[in-house]
Amino acid sequence: AQTVTQSQPEMSVQEAETVTLSCTYDTSESNYYLFWYKQPPSRQMILVIRQEAYKQQNATENRFSVNFQKAAKSFSLKISDSQLGDTAMYFCALNFGNEKLTFGTGTRLTIIP
Amino acid sequence: AAGVIQSPRHLIKEKRETATLKCYPIPRHDTVYWYQQGPGQDPQFLISFYEKMQSDKGSIPDRFSAQQFSDYHSELNMSSLELGDSALYFCASSFHLSTGAYEQYFGPGTRLTVT
Numbered sequence: 001a002q003t004v005t006q007s008q009p010e011m012s013v014q015e016a017e018t019v020t021l022s023c024t025y026d027t028s029e030s031n032y033y034l035f036w037y038k039q040p041p042s043r044q045m046i047l048v049i050r051q052e053a054y055k056q057q058n059a060t061e062n063r064f065s066v067n068f069q070k071a072a073k074s075f076s077l078k079i080s081d082s083q084l085g086d087t088a089m090y091f092c093a094l095n096f097g098n099e100k101l102t103f104g105t106g107t108r109l110t111i112i113p
Numbered sequence: 114a115a116g117v118i119q120s121p122r123h124l125i126k127e128k129r130e131t132a133t134l135k136c137y138p139i140p141r142h143d144t145v146y147w148y149q150q151g152p153g154q155d156p157q158f159l160i161s162f163y164e165k166m167q168s169d170k171g172s173i174p175d176r177f178s179a180q181q182f183s184d185y186h187s188e189l190n191m192s193s194l195e196l197g198d199s200a201l202y203f204c205a206s207s208f209h210l211s212t213g214a215y216e217q218y219f220g221p222g223t224r225l226t227v228t
Binding site: 035042043044045046047050091095097098099100101102103105 | 144146148150154155156157158161163168169171201203205207209210215216217218219221222224
């Protein structure tokens, strides 16, 4: 069975700074997919970024980028130029294609004005 | 762009009552997933459907059942409700690809409170 671990329950950073959220995972499969979801106070789950395990190039979406280290089974999310609207719970998740998502326990990120 | 629709958004039921949650996936999406998120917890997978057939089952109580209809909408039926069933219930949809993964897009959730 696969597991996803987020070891930072809470983080805070000043507005406009850069912050990195950590995620590690464990799976015996070679083909899998990793995601970061954002859950703001509204509780909506919003997809931030995805990474295919077979791709070596790190995914980037505007201010959001990942550092995917396959050998280390690490998948961190970097948020550049953080904004107040980035305040949310961030969940790292993994699946094997058209299957359920397995989530980590989340990191609560607060952006300080 | 159209998103996943869930109804109702809020539901209050008493213990031992029955509840039905509905999910309307994004147009052309053929796969639906149900997740349960308790207070302060991460979402836990309940069940999924692809082309109206159950494709996977997670930690879903026997008191719960679900199905996907011909128009791809899905319903989660919950009977003999317990206080512990109080949670946020998400539906997510995706387009099934024979290879690769397609992102799961989540609805706004149904907040169920059992009193």
